Amino acid sequence: MNHRFSDIFRAHRGKVSDKWSSYLPVYDELFSPFRMSPIRLLEIGVQNGGSLEVYSKFFPNHEKIVGCDIHPLCARLDYINPRIQVVVGDCNADATRDRIFAASDSFDLIIDDGSHRSDDIIRSFLTYFPALTGGGAFVVEDLSTSYWRAFDGGLFHTRSSMSFFKLLIDVIHAEHWGVEVPAHELITRDFPHYGALAACVGLQSIASIAFHNSMCVIRKCETPDQQSLGARIIRGTDPTVVDVRHWDGTGPIRSDERGNPNSRF
Numbered sequence: 001m002n003h004r005f006s007d008i009f010r011a012h013r014g015k016v017s018d019k020w021s022s023y024l025p026v027y028d029e030l031f032s033p034f035r036m037s038p039i040r041l042l043e044i045g046v047q048n049g050g051s052l053e054v055y056s057k058f059f060p061n062h063e064k065i066v067g068c069d070i071h072p073l074c075a076r077l078d079y080i081n082p083r084i085q086v087v088v089g090d091c092n093a094d095a096t097r098d099r100i101f102a103a104s105d106s107f108d109l110i111i112d113d114g115s116h117r118s119d120d121i122i123r124s125f126l127t128y129f130p131a132l133t134g135g136g137a138f139v140v141e142d143l144s145t146s147y148w149r150a151f152d153g154g155l156f157h158t159r160s161s162m163s164f165f166k167l168l169i170d171v172i173h174a175e176h177w178g179v180e181v182p183a184h185e186l187i188t189r190d191f192p193h194y195g196a197l198a199a200c201v202g203l204q205s206i207a208s209i210a211f212h213n214s215m216c217v218i219r220k221c222e223t224p225d226q227q228s229l230g231a232r233i234i235r236g237t238d239p240t241v242v243d244v245r246h247w248d249g250t251g252p253i254r255s256d257e258r259g260n261p262n263s264r265f
């Protein structure tokens with residue numbers, strides 16, 4: 001009996017799915033804690049629809065698996081399993097978004113394997129991350145395209161999807177900036193056209209961001225607004241060099257950086 005996602009994927013027959021081999025161990029680790037949960041999963045870009053079948057096999061207690069694809073032939077994808085649903089349309093169009101949310105108003109796992117164009121990737125992250133449940137993960141596949149001109153990218157392109165996700169590294173450290181600026185302003189500084197979306201996305205609930213080759217995994221905090229270094233924990237009774245025990249239980253160090261020219265917005 002296979003329990004690893006990679007084994008189930010490699011053994012899959014039926015509708016076709018297309019994933020890079022280096023993604024599979026990432027999914028093994030990411031998906032395993034969710035395996036027996038009644039998960040709700042959204043995949044943007046399903047093409048031949050095989051990935052939805054693989055997810056349904058790997059998560060036997062799934063509540064809902066929703067796929068979205070702009071290709072009209074995806075309307076022909078049919079599944080005996082009524083818990084798999086395909087929404088045909090542009091994931092970033094209001095009408096499509098409404099149909100996705102009608103299928104499920106929240107998701108534990110969201111995978112963007114859609115157009116791979118920077119604008120679409122950023123827009124779908126800002127649109128669907130708010131619908132991610134606490135402890136859930138948002139995965140973006142094929143970020144290799146962010147380096148390619150044909151996908152509006154380039155190594156030093158400041159508005160590429162990769163540049164956007166790199167900014168989220170600073171966002172999860174917002175409490176250490178030492179300047180009184182809301183986290184979303186870091187995004188709107190380089191990406192002004194996402195202003196309203198960026199302000200509403202709930203950036204303070206991003207727990208972590210991890211990069212793999214061409215893949216980014218953004219995890220949400222278990223509870224809203226939980227993002228913080230937390231309290232200092234000091235244990236042990238023998239401080240031979242420096243006695244730091246009085247710091248036990250204290251919060252993050254605050255540094256006022258408002259006068260720092262390298263921290264100016």
Ligand SMILES: C[S@@+](CC[C@H](N)C(=O)[O-])C[C@H]1O[C@@H](n2cnc3c(N)ncnc32)[C@H](O)[C@@H]1O
Nearest residue numbers: 017018045047051069070071090091113114115
């Ligand atoms: C790489 S394929 C998906 C492969 C699939 N996830 C799999 O595992 O086999 C990308 C798909 O994204 C779809 N797509 C492109 N732009 C889209 C958009 N704006 N909204 C939804 N789907 C989109 C394409 O039609 C295409 O079928």
